[in-house]
Amino acid sequence: MRLDRVLAIAKKNLRSLKHDRRTAGFLVAMPLLMITIFGYTFGGDVTNLDVYVINLDSAPADESIATAIIASLASRDTMDIVRSFGPQDNGALALGEQKVRDAKIWAVIIFNETFSQDVANMSSHIGTLPAAIRVVIDGTNPNIVQTIFNDLQLSIRAVLGAQAVTLPIVVLPDLVYGEGAEFIDFFAPGVMGLAALMVTFMLSIISFVHERTASTLDRLLSTPATEGEIVAGYALAFGLVGLIQSIVILSTAILLFDIQIVGNALLALFVIFIFGIGNQGLGFLLSSVAKNELQAVQFIPLMLFPSILLSGVFWPIEAVPDFLRPISYFIPLTYTVEGCRSVMIRGWGAGDIWLQIVVLLAFATIMLALSTYGLKRRR
Amino acid sequence: MSESKSQKGGRTLASTKGVTEWTIRAEKLRKEFDGIVAVNDLDLKIGRGLLYGMIGPNGSGKTTTIKMLVGLLRSTSGNAWVLGEKIPARNNIARLGYMPQEMAIYSDLTIHENIELFGELYSMGKEALGKSERELLKMVDLYDRRDSLVSTLSGGMKHRVSLACALVHDPEVVFLDEPTVGVDPELRVGFWKYFSELRTKGKTIVLTTHYMDEAVRCDAVGMMRTGDLIAEGSPRSLMEATKTSDLESAFLAYARRSVT
Numbered sequence: 001m002r003l004d005r006v007l008a009i010a011k012k013n014l015r016s017l018k019h020d021r022r023t024a025g026f027l028v029a030m031p032l033l034m035i036t037i038f039g040y041t042f043g044g045d046v047t048n049l050d051v052y053v054i055n056l057d058s059a060p061a062d063e064s065i066a067t068a069i070i071a072s073l074a075s076r077d078t079m080d081i082v083r084s085f086g087p088q089d090n091g092a093l094a095l096g097e098q099k100v101r102d103a104k105i106w107a108v109i110i111f112n113e114t115f116s117q118d119v120a121n122m123s124s125h126i127g128t129l130p131a132a133i134r135v136v137i138d139g140t141n142p143n144i145v146q147t148i149f150n151d152l153q154l155s156i157r158a159v160l161g162a163q164a165v166t167l168p169i170v171v172l173p174d175l176v177y178g179e180g181a182e183f184i185d186f187f188a189p190g191v192m193g194l195a196a197l198m199v200t201f202m203l204s205i206i207s208f209v210h211e212r213t214a215s216t217l218d219r220l221l222s223t224p225a226t227e228g229e230i231v232a233g234y235a236l237a238f239g240l241v242g243l244i245q246s247i248v249i250l251s252t253a254i255l256l257f258d259i260q261i262v263g264n265a266l267l268a269l270f271v272i273f274i275f276g277i278g279n280q281g282l283g284f285l286l287s288s289v290a291k292n293e294l295q296a297v298q299f300i301p302l303m304l305f306p307s308i309l310l311s312g313v314f315w316p317i318e319a320v321p322d323f324l325r326p327i328s329y330f331i332p333l334t335y336t337v338e339g340c341r342s343v344m345i346r347g348w349g350a351g352d353i354w355l356q357i358v359v360l361l362a363f364a365t366i367m368l369a370l371s372t373y374g375l376k377r378r379r
Numbered sequence: 380m381s382e383s384k385s386q387k388g389g390r391t392l393a394s395t396k397g398v399t400e401w402t403i404r405a406e407k408l409r410k411e412f413d414g415i416v417a418v419n420d421l422d423l424k425i426g427r428g429l430l431y432g433m434i435g436p437n438g439s440g441k442t443t444t445i446k447m448l449v450g451l452l453r454s455t456s457g458n459a460w461v462l463g464e465k466i467p468a469r470n471n472i473a474r475l476g477y478m479p480q481e482m483a484i485y486s487d488l489t490i491h492e493n494i495e496l497f498g499e500l501y502s503m504g505k506e507a508l509g510k511s512e513r514e515l516l517k518m519v520d521l522y523d524r525r526d527s528l529v530s531t532l533s534g535g536m537k538h539r540v541s542l543a544c545a546l547v548h549d550p551e552v553v554f555l556d557e558p559t560v561g562v563d564p565e566l567r568v569g570f571w572k573y574f575s576e577l578r579t580k581g582k583t584i585v586l587t588t589h590y591m592d593e594a595v596r597c598d599a600v601g602m603m604r605t606g607d608l609i610a611e612g613s614p615r616s617l618m619e620a621t622k623t624s625d626l627e628s629a630f631l632a633y634a635r636r637s638v639t
Contacts, residue, residue: 219483219544222449223500224473 026298033305046147046319047077050105052096054085059116065159066111069133072155073109079151087113093136100138100176103346107137107148119160122168131169139178140345141316142186149173177262177346185260188253189340190313192272193333195249196242197307200276202300203238204283209296212287227375231368234284235277242276243269262347268340271353274360275336281367288374307333335359402427402552402583403448407457410443417443419606420457425585425599430578432597433587434630439603441587442480445554448585449477462552473501476550480557480587482537486530490521490540493529494547501548508547515543518573520566535561542570546577553577555586559593571596591627602630609637 017024053073057066074081082105085092096108111133112118121127133152139145149171156169178185211217220230246269253259261268282303290296307313310320311333320328328334339356342348350357405423409416418440425431433441446452448459450467462471484493491512498508516522519539529537538561545553559567571593574584578598586597594600595614602610602617610617610633614626621632 214486215479215481215483216485218446218451219477219479220500222451222472222475222477222479223497224502225500 020295022295023298026302033302045078046144046316048322049079049107049144049148049318050082051079051148052083052085052092052099052105052108053081054089054092054096054108054110056087056113057111057115058087058113063116065116065119065131068159069111069152069155072158073151076151076154078147097136097176100136103138103140103342105138106144107135109152110134110136119168132172133169134172134174136174136176139173139175140186140341142178142183144316144318145173145175145178182259184253184257185345186341187314188249188257188259189268189344190337191253192246192249192268192340193275193311193336194308194313195245196272196276196336197279197333198300198304199245200238200242200279201283201303203241204234204280205287205290205296205299206293208234208284208287209290209293213292221375228372230375231281231284231371235280235364235368238280238283239273239277242279243273246272259344261344263343263345263349265344267350267353268343271336271339271343271356271360274357274364275332278332278360278364278367281364281371284371285367285374307331310334312337332360332363335363400427401425401460402429403431403459403461403585405444405448405457405459408444408447408454408459409456410440410447410452411455416606418447418454421606421608423459423601423608425583427583428578428581430574430584430596430598431586432594432600433585433603434589434591434594434600434626435603436589438605440606441603442556444603445477445556445585445587449475449554473548474551476545476548476553478541478545478553478555478558480560482534482541484529484537484541484544486537487528489526489528490516490532490543491525493540493544494525497544498547503548511547511549512543515546518569519543520569535563535566538562539566550582552583553585555584557587557589559588559590567593591625591630594626600626602633604634604637607637609633 017027053070055064055066055070057064059065061067070081070084073079085096093108093110096105099105100108115131115133118127118129118131122130135148135152137145137148152171160168208217211220217230221227250261250265250269254261283299286299287296290299306327309315310324310328311317311331312328313333317325317328317334335356339353339360342353342356346352401424403423403425405421407420407422408418409420410418421440421444423444433444435441443452447454448461448466450469450472454466459466461468462474464471468475485496488496494512494515495508498511503511512525513522516525519542521536521539521543524532524536529540532540538558542555542558545555559570562570574586575596577584588594597614599611599613600617601608610620610629612620614629617629617633618624618626621629623629623632
């Protein structure tokens with residue numbers, strides 16, 4: 001082996017990178033982007049969960065343990081106490097429960113009339129039943145349930161101090177959705193969306209770049225086939241592939257992991273189908289700015305990582321730092337996952353997820369229209 | 380403008396024809412890529428039923444001209460009409476056939492699947508498609524391989540599939556970009572025989588080639604060099620005018636003239 005020849009080969013490869021500025025830039029920018037996004041999403045705690053608090057505790061405010069716990073909760077940023085209710089607010093519980101059911105807030109935290117008394121009795125061994133904090137909570141996302149419970153425990157300890165080895169307070173969960181939901185139930189809709197994203201986007205961008213480089217695109221355009229027809233044909237094919245994938249995932253999840261589907265599985269699949277078509281269009285569109293397969297492949301992680309990390313597939317959107325959260329709302333996967341979860345865990349119908357459906361339809365329409373326009377401009 | 384139906388089988392280059400009667404006509408057709416002239420104000424008149432050969436070295440503008448005529452490239456300036464319609468002739472597109480220089484067929488499909496795809500893009504009925512496929516595949520000697528994946532074929536075979544795909548819908552005007560590259564001599568003779576047959580059916584064929592020996596079989600040839608049409612006429616007249624005995628020498632003679 002001769003070093004000069006090895007160096008010559010190495011030089012050649014580096015030189016070709018120099019000619020392909022985009023690939024070179026990508027090699028630097030991609031890890032940067034990855035570490036940045038991973039760092040923020042993993043490092044970040046779930047924050048700003050909207051909750052209601054109903055404090056019925058009859059003890060005077062300056063002695064009320066409930067008031068102290070609420071103050072402690074409010075001092076941290078895990079939960080945002082959107083509204084507080086006292087004993088005089090009739091119907092607060094019904095209102096709160098409705099808000100949880102509509103997924104407007106995550107939980108209602110309720111302290112009963114005898115809360116401070118119960119704590120005192122329990123601490124001095126007069127009573128036998130611990131004081132209870134009842135939490136009406138949306139169980140769609142186990143991660144969020146966990147976070148709220150942890151934060152309550154933190155507050156309880158902060159108020160009672162080190163005295164409490166066995167806490168005289170229990171937190172009683174009252175799940176609105178997701179009764180018995182496990183992480184797999186929460187993940188399944190996310191994985192469906194993610195798979196649809198990967199497959200449709202990759203298939204579309206790579207096969208279309210190939211179509212361009214192999215001149216078959218020109219060949220198609222020299223037939224009566226119009227640009228719109230070509231785009232639609234692609235969308236149909238890859239939309240179906242995405243759909244089939246979702247069906248496979250759904251079936252596996254049901255058979256192997258016994259996931260629960262409260263709502264209509266067909267509605268969830270429909271959401272995935274529109275999403276797949278949109279992604280196909282996006283791949284189509286991006287393929288037009290890629291000169292070769294290598295450049296096309298670079299778009300894949302570029303699309304994938306933000307989607308995985310910021311769309312709530314694994315971590316709730318509430319765990320995304322505030323300054324990144326606007327990006328979450330620009331990622332179509334966010335709406336797909338939210339839509340599918342609402343259907344599969346909350347049992348919602350099409351009318352309840354109209355926002356997600358509209359956003360995804362708009363995404364698909366815009367992508368297909370732009371793809372067609374892009375093809376027309378080629379001539 | 381409408382094409383002429385009156386000159387059935389006519390093969391003249393005669394300049395007496397009315398402007399509307401040309402199957403293909405170009406006026407100062409020009410294409411520049413980033414300021415580099417690929418086709419330089421080309422004037423072209425090709426009558427119906429003519430077998431017209433464009434000859435010239437790589438980069439002389441043959442492929443660019445064809446791509447403009449089939450509507451894949453927009454001209455920088457100038458005009459052209461195909462079958463009476465100004466390019467890009469979308470209304471007439473089903474009456475045109477095009478075989479690109481690259482083997483623009485799907486290598487992950489079988490021969491049959493490729494032909495079926497193109498037939499269906501021209502909205503052909505099942506029966507007509509089947510008949511046309513059988514005829515063409517026999518002509519290109521690939522009928523027995525019709526269920527083979529294109530990726531398993533040799534380069535020459537792929538070329539033949541590409542030709543079959545271009546002709547499947549029985550087009551009136553056929554543009555063939557280097558149809559005989561990589562085709563063995565025996566089969567090449569068969570190809571030319573087929574082109575002659577098409578011509579007698581009144582089809583107009585425009586093809587490019589750099590095999591000068593086979594260009595002699597054309598009714599007319601246009602010699603292109605660096606975007607210019609340097610000579611045009613029947614092979615015989617071109618050889619006579621340059622006092623040469625073959626087209627290659629004639630081409631070189633014209634090329635020398637165009638430089639000085």
